[in-house]
Amino acid sequence: MRRIRLSFANTQVEFVDREKALGQVRDWAEKGTFPVQVVYGPEGCGKTAWLLQSVELLKELGFDVIYINIPNKEVLAEFSITDLRSRFLTLAREAIAQNALGKLAWLAFDMAKELIKLTRGKIAVIVDDAFQVIGVKESALYVKALLNLIEYPPEMYERIITIAATSEGVSRREIGRHTWAEIMPIWNMPREGFRQLYEQVPGDKPGFEEVWRLTGGNPRILEELYRAGWNTDRVIEGFIRGRGIDILINSLSGSEKRVLAETVDDPDALFTREGVPLMDKLIELNLVLDISDRKPYLWIDEPPPEKDPELGIGRRVAWQTPLHREAIRRALEGVRP
Numbered sequence: 001m002r003r004i005r006l007s008f009a010n011t012q013v014e015f016v017d018r019e020k021a022l023g024q025v026r027d028w029a030e031k032g033t034f035p036v037q038v039v040y041g042p043e044g045c046g047k048t049a050w051l052l053q054s055v056e057l058l059k060e061l062g063f064d065v066i067y068i069n070i071p072n073k074e075v076l077a078e079f080s081i082t083d084l085r086s087r088f089l090t091l092a093r094e095a096i097a098q099n100a101l102g103k104l105a106w107l108a109f110d111m112a113k114e115l116i117k118l119t120r121g122k123i124a125v126i127v128d129d130a131f132q133v134i135g136v137k138e139s140a141l142y143v144k145a146l147l148n149l150i151e152y153p154p155e156m157y158e159r160i161i162t163i164a165a166t167s168e169g170v171s172r173r174e175i176g177r178h179t180w181a182e183i184m185p186i187w188n189m190p191r192e193g194f195r196q197l198y199e200q201v202p203g204d205k206p207g208f209e210e211v212w213r214l215t216g217g218n219p220r221i222l223e224e225l226y227r228a229g230w231n232t233d234r235v236i237e238g239f240i241r242g243r244g245i246d247i248l249i250n251s252l253s254g255s256e257k258r259v260l261a262e263t264v265d266d267p268d269a270l271f272t273r274e275g276v277p278l279m280d281k282l283i284e285l286n287l288v289l290d291i292s293d294r295k296p297y298l299w300i301d302e303p304p305p306e307k308d309p310e311l312g313i314g315r316r317v318a319w320q321t322p323l324h325r326e327a328i329r330r331a332l333e334g335v336r337p
Ligand SMILES: Nc1ncnc2c1ncn2[C@@H]1O[C@H](COP(=O)(O)OP(=O)(O)OP(=O)(O)O)[C@@H](O)[C@H]1O
Pocket: 006, 007, 008, 013, 014, 015, 016, 017, 018, 042, 043, 044, 045, 046, 047, 048, 049, 050, 129, 166, 167, 197, 219, 220, 223
């Protein structure tokens, strides 16, 4: 498989690791997906990079592939039928020009249907990050429509793969209420894979152990640290401001603040009767994740380590990254760099 190249830290890096996750795509290529696979994981953990590498893999395995990334306004069409490809790209460009991004998601769906009719072959539809744009209720309908494509296709087909990815806790929950999708979590990168990415970052940099402790294997945080000249305080300060962490903390009751302070030391403090309403808020703000079940087959790629207090990973709940936790800790203490 050709490894794709990605823009990262002012340079081009080669896609690294995620071997298990790519193996799972190979499995889907053999068996098809049923129901729709909804992949859910921390912001910046590498979902898009993995999906783009998967486009390459599926293309090599003889699939026609539709990939859309709604917030990035990015569309890939690896079709054997060139007419349909140019029609799709023209319509997609129009939708993007009109900022009709919800329309773009449905266009991908319509094109998948056309592809089934015309090729009856191997088709993959990959929808990256649509849920935030089309809203919670419509996301559930969209997933249902993708399932209908598998169950009630316009023609018989050889194989269909449908994958949707999101970092949004809210839409994950709404979709989880139905049986239309299998929700598969993905975690930050495993240590040795992350090291391969770290090694490709140019210039002077802190030692790997320090970077691992700050990022917990999250490539987006790695890139942010690089861009801030490895000034951790600056990244944390930007995080607190950008996420409205102060507003969150001011909105909490005294007892919620106490639970939050406990959560900094042990995220499982949220998995209590007192903690659950706060956990819902923190999930909604993309700060923590419910990671109760570690069975490897339930995860895309490797599940998080069993319990790692240093990285903010509990048995049932985890901070998305150690830096998320550090931002909360500082905001709670009113300590600012
Ligand atoms: N396996 C990898 N090899 C090389 N670069 C990677 C890998 N995974 C992620 N990256 C890079 O790290 C950055 C963040 O990853 P990416 O955008 O894929 O995360 P994401 O989970 O899609 O984030 P979001 O939740 O914001 O959509 C990107 O610049 C991406 O190219």
